[in-house]
Amino acid sequence: MLKTLASVVLLSTSVAIAAPWGGSQQFGGKPHPPPGFFPSHGDHGKFGGHGYGSGNGSGQVPFTFPLANGFPNIKNPSPALTQIEKQAHGTLPNTPLSPTLQTGDNTIFELIAFNELFEVAFFTSLINNITQGVEGFEIGSPVVKNFVLNALITVQAQEELHALGANGILTAAGETPIQPCEYIFPSADFDSAIGFARTFTDVVLGTLQDALAGLAANGDEEYIPLIGSIIGQEGEQNGYYRSLLDLVPSELPFLTRSKAQFAFSVLNQDVVVPGSCPNSNIIDLPIFGALKVLAENIKGKDQQLEFSFTNNGTDTDSISLVYINQQNLPIVEKPTIISEKDGVVTFEAFFPFSKFIMNGLTIAVVTNDSGPFDTVDEVADATLFGPGLIEVN
Numbered sequence: 283m284l285k286t287l288a289s290v291v292l293l294s295t296s297v298a299i300a301a302p303w304g305g306s307q308q309f310g311g312k313p314h315p316p317p318g319f320f321p322s323h324g325d326h327g328k329f330g331g332h333g334y335g336s337g338n339g340s341g342q343v344p345f346t347f348p349l350a351n352g353f354p355n356i357k358n359p360s361p362a363l364t365q366i367e368k369q370a371h372g373t374l375p376n377t378p379l380s381p382t383l384q385t386g387d388n389t390i391f392e393l394i395a396f397n398e399l400f401e402v403a404f405f406t407s408l409i410n411n412i413t414q415g416v417e418g419f420e421i422g423s424p425v426v427k428n429f430v431l432n433a434l435i436t437v438q439a440q441e442e443l444h445a446l447g448a449n450g451i452l453t454a455a456g457e458t459p460i461q462p463c464e465y466i467f468p469s470a471d472f473d474s475a476i477g478f479a480r481t482f483t484d485v486v487l488g489t490l491q492d493a494l495a496g497l498a499a500n501g502d503e504e505y506i507p508l509i510g511s512i513i514g515q516e517g518e519q520n521g522y523y524r525s526l527l528d529l530v531p532s533e534l535p536f537l538t539r540s541k542a543q544f545a546f547s548v549l550n551q552d553v554v555v556p557g558s559c560p561n562s563n564i565i566d567l568p569i570f571g572a573l574k575v576l577a578e579n580i581k582g583k584d585q586q587l588e589f590s591f592t593n594n595g596t597d598t599d600s601i602s603l604v605y606i607n608q609q610n611l612p613i614v615e616k617p618t619i620i621s622e623k624d625g626v627v628t629f630e631a632f633f634p635f636s637k638f639i640m641n642g643l644t645i646a647v648v649t650n651d652s653g654p655f656d657t658v659d660e661v662a663d664a665t666l667f668g669p670g671l672i673e674v675n
């Protein structure tokens with residue numbers, strides 16, 4: 283019997299991280315098998331090229347679930363779910379859910395759940411900070427404060443439904459729902475929080491493209507429209523964050539492509555408290571070593587950019603730096619090693635802004651292959667460190 287999102291009882295526990303988008307397919311390309319699991323834990327990377335601190339060195343008290351309403355342990359139906367839906371201005375879909383998922387597609391919904399749980403944590407923390415007037419988050423004007431809170435409170439509930447929806451799809455298919463981790467955030471004031479929201483939403487917008495490719499390649503087309511609806515929804519959010527940051531709402535003609543591996547890696551590197559995830563280990567995705575972008579406030583011009591990573595036996599003569607921007611072919615640059623000290627490799631690489639008009643999100647990774655790469659899938663398969671996230675305009 284088919285279950286619906288609205289009828290699945292979302293079992294206890296929580297949701298955590300998102301799953302990997304399974305075997306993926308490039309636009310017009312051939313399906314690729316999911317990459318093998320090659321653990322190489324980056325300690326702490328930077329979520330974005332904006333100098334966000336990360337890790338627990340910040341002395342932050344980690345964010346923990348459940349929320350006051352019990353989330354992510356929300357029964358369906360229940361007064362708590364109805365309340366979330368009212369706050370979200372809409373409902374979980376009541377259409378039937380598939381009793382099975384094709385191999386690899388469980389990973390897609392696991393990664394979505396993993397990511398959406400983090401997003402709920404982030405927006406809950408941000409709303410609390412603004413409401414309580416935490417230093418750096420005070421908004422003086424009552425009108426502006428209401429304007430911002432109104433949007434964020436709606437988004438927070440919408441993200442709760444995205445997380446419950448992904449875990450509902452997993453549960454209906456007999457898969458294990460993802461439980462939440464503990465989180466820390468790299469933002470310490472309102473502006474950096476909105477900047478961070480803009481960057482992680484960009485990563486989500488790129489990664490959901492990978493989800494669509496995976497669902498199509500693996501054969502769960504029934505969920506493609508649902509994911510399409512979420513891509514539009516996250517795009518609406520990002521237009522709002524960009525406007526708050528005094529950027530034009532629409533970032534690029536064709537948004538930057540990402541891969542499940544990159545999203546999973548950066549969440550684990552930058553916001554997840556190490557060891558705090560009850561079951562994210564079931565998500566069949568690698569966590570790459572962290573790649574730090576050392577430049578801040580990167581301008582839209584040709585320039586050398588500095589990066590660093592903690593080496594773990596990699597022959598630095600054979601590495602390449604690969605940029606992924608928009609829907610263009612991956613750009614391969616040869617790094618120039620600046621120093622290698624106490625295992626930390628610092629290098630620079632050219633950022634060819636003007637040739638490709640590299641606005642918006644650029645994903646930078648270190649590979650052990652100099653390409654040329656026809657697809658982002660090929661880049662992910664050769665990645666050792668990353669992603670470094672660069673934002674221009």
Ligand SMILES: *[C@@H]1O[C@H](CO)[C@@H](O)[C@H](O)[C@H]1NC(C)=O
Nearest residue numbers: 321322323324325571594595
């Ligand atoms: C370093 O490499 C070893 C051997 O390949 C691996 O077991 C370990 O997890 C790696 N550590 C990091 C931090 O990447």
Ligand SMILES: *[C@@H]1O[C@H](CO)[C@@H](O)[C@H](O)[C@H]1NC(C)=O
Nearest residue numbers: 338340341342343344555556
């Ligand atoms: C992170 O730091 C906070 C504040 O010092 C502490 O309460 C928490 O236990 C730390 N978490 C981890 C995982 O070290």
Ligand SMILES: *[C@@H]1O[C@H](CO)[C@@H](O)[C@H](O)[C@H]1NC(C)=O
Nearest residue numbers: 342404407408411467469475
């Ligand atoms: C909320 O404020 C705390 C304390 O300053 C900070 O550590 C945390 O990162 C803030 N949350 C967000 C989402 O920025």
Ligand SMILES: *[C@@H]1O[C@H](CO)[C@@H](O)[C@H](O)[C@H]1NC(C)=O
Nearest residue numbers: 320649650651663664665666
């Ligand atoms: C490059 O790295 C990938 C991922 O770790 C690995 O599967 C592959 O064997 C490596 N290739 C070479 C030539 O070292």
